[in-house]
Amino acid sequence: MVIPAGSVLVFSLNFAPEPTGIAPYVSALVRGLASRRTNLAVLTAHPHYPDWKITPGYGQWSRSEQIDGVSVSRLRHFVPSQPSPLPRALSEVTFGIRQSFARWGRPASIVALSPALLSSALVRLRSRLTHRSTPFVVWVQDLYGIGISETGQGGGLAARIIRNVEGWLLRSASTVVVIHDRFADRVHDDFGVPRERIAVIRNWTHLPPLPPADVAAVRALHGWSSDEVVVVHTGNMGVKQGLHHVVDAGRLAHERGENVRFVLVGNGSQRDELQQRVDSEPTTTELLPPLGDRDFTDMLQAADILLVNELPGVAEMAVPSKLTSYFAAGRPVLAATDSTGITAQEVRAASAGLVVAAGDPAALLAGVSSLISDRAHADQMGHNGKRYRETVLDETFAIDRFDSLLADLIAAAAEKHPA
Incomplete structure (x- = not known):
C-alpha cells in the first residue's frame, strides 16, 4: 500500500469488521476523519477479536483494501488461541515489529492505539528514528499497568516492565488522548504527562439510532x-x-x-x-x-x-x-x-x-x-x-474534537519544521 504524503496514519491492532472492543471506535473515527480531511491510511491486523482466530478469508502475509474510502493495510501477526498474558504480549510484539518495518511514507501525523501498548511502543520507537518531527498521538482506551494490577495478571517484574513501557510511550507522545477524566488524572499523576498534553475525548455509541424492536x-x-x-x-x-x-x-x-x-x-x-x-x-x-x-x-x-x-x-x-x-x-x-x-x-x-x-x-x-x-x-x-x-456521548462532537486536535498539531509541526 502506498501511503500518500500528508496523510493521517493510524496504527491499530483492531479494526473493522471486528464487532466489539475498540474496533468499532477506531473504525468510526477513521470514517469520520476521512469525511473531514483528504488523506487517511490505516495499518492494522487481520480481524481476529474476540474469537482469537483469524476470520475466514483473511490471513495473508499482507493485504490491502479500501474500507469506506480509506486505504487499509493488514499485516499478519501471531494470534494466540489462548490469550493469557505472555502469548498476548508476544502477539503485540510481533504486530509491532511488522508495523515498524512497513512503509510509512511521509504522514502529516500519526495516531497509535493503546491497546495494543507494546506494538504502539515499537511504532513510537520507529517514529523517533525516522519521523521525529511528525506529531505522534497516543489514543488510550485501556491503562495496562492498572489493568495488570487490578486483574492480578502478571508478576511484579512483568508489571514493572509494562508500567515503564507505558510511561515512556505516554510521556514521549505529542498528545495523549484519553476517554475519561479519571484516565486523564491517572496519566498525569502516575506517569507525569503534563496536563496540557492530555486531551479527554469521550467514546461514543457506535450504533446508529436503533429501530424499534418487536x-x-x-x-x-x-x-x-x-x-x-x-x-x-x-x-x-x-x-x-x-x-x-x-x-x-x-x-x-x-x-x-x-x-x-x-x-x-x-x-x-x-x-x-x-x-x-x-x-x-x-x-x-x-x-x-x-x-x-x-x-x-x-x-x-x-x-x-x-x-x-x-x-x-x-x-x-x-x-x-x-x-x-x-x-x-x-x-x-x-x-x-x-x-x-x-x-x-x-x-x-x-x-x-x-x-x-x-x-x-x-x-x-x-x-x-x-x-x-x-x-x-x-x-x-x-x-x-x-x-x-x-x-455527552455524541459521535459528531467527539470526532470534530479529534479532527481539530490533529489540525492544530499538524499546523504547529509545519510551523516548527517548514518544508
Whole structure:
C-alpha cells in the first residue's frame, strides 16, 4: 500500500469488521476523519477479536483494501488461541515489529492505539528514528499497568516492565488522548504527562439510532417467556469481566426459584470455561454467540436489564465500551462493579441504572429485584441513559474534537519544521 504524503496514519491492532472492543471506535473515527480531511491510511491486523482466530478469508502475509474510502493495510501477526498474558504480549510484539518495518511514507501525523501498548511502543520507537518531527498521538482506551494490577495478571517484574513501557510511550507522545477524566488524572499523576498534553475525548455509541424492536417476537425467538426477567450482558468474556459470578447468580436464582434469566452474549478467552460451568450445574444463565448488528440491537431492547459485570478490584483500567450501546438501547443498567470506579461513576453520571458490589452473586440478584420492583423508575433510568448518549456521548462532537486536535498539531509541526 502506498501511503500518500500528508496523510493521517493510524496504527491499530483492531479494526473493522471486528464487532466489539475498540474496533468499532477506531473504525468510526477513521470514517469520520476521512469525511473531514483528504488523506487517511490505516495499518492494522487481520480481524481476529474476540474469537482469537483469524476470520475466514483473511490471513495473508499482507493485504490491502479500501474500507469506506480509506486505504487499509493488514499485516499478519501471531494470534494466540489462548490469550493469557505472555502469548498476548508476544502477539503485540510481533504486530509491532511488522508495523515498524512497513512503509510509512511521509504522514502529516500519526495516531497509535493503546491497546495494543507494546506494538504502539515499537511504532513510537520507529517514529523517533525516522519521523521525529511528525506529531505522534497516543489514543488510550485501556491503562495496562492498572489493568495488570487490578486483574492480578502478571508478576511484579512483568508489571514493572509494562508500567515503564507505558510511561515512556505516554510521556514521549505529542498528545495523549484519553476517554475519561479519571484516565486523564491517572496519566498525569502516575506517569507525569503534563496536563496540557492530555486531551479527554469521550467514546461514543457506535450504533446508529436503533429501530424499534418487536420485543415479543425477539423474546419468543430466544425462548424467553413474557413473565421472566431477562438480564443481558454483551461483549468480551475475559478475565476482567468476572462472569463466573454471573453464572453463580444464575445458580442462586435457580435454587431460590426466582424467575430471572442471565444471558451472556459474545466471545472471549473465558467463554469455554463459562460454558463448562453452565453445563455442570443448575443455573438460569445461558451463553449465546456474538450477534449481527440488527440482532444485537434487538436483543438489547428486548432485555429487561442490561448488565455490566466486572471482577472485584477492577476500577480504573477501562471504561466498558458496552455502556454506550446500553445507553442507546434505553434499558436500565445494572453495574456489578467497584462502587468508586469509573464504571460506577459513569452509570451514576447518566442516572441510568443501579450499582451493586462486584463478585457477590446475592448482591447481583438483589439488584435485579430492586430494578424490577419499580418498573416506572427503571424505565426512567433507561430514558436517562438514552439522553446521556445523545448529548455527552455524541459521535459528531467527539470526532470534530479529534479532527481539530490533529489540525492544530499538524499546523504547529509545519510551523516548527517548514518544508
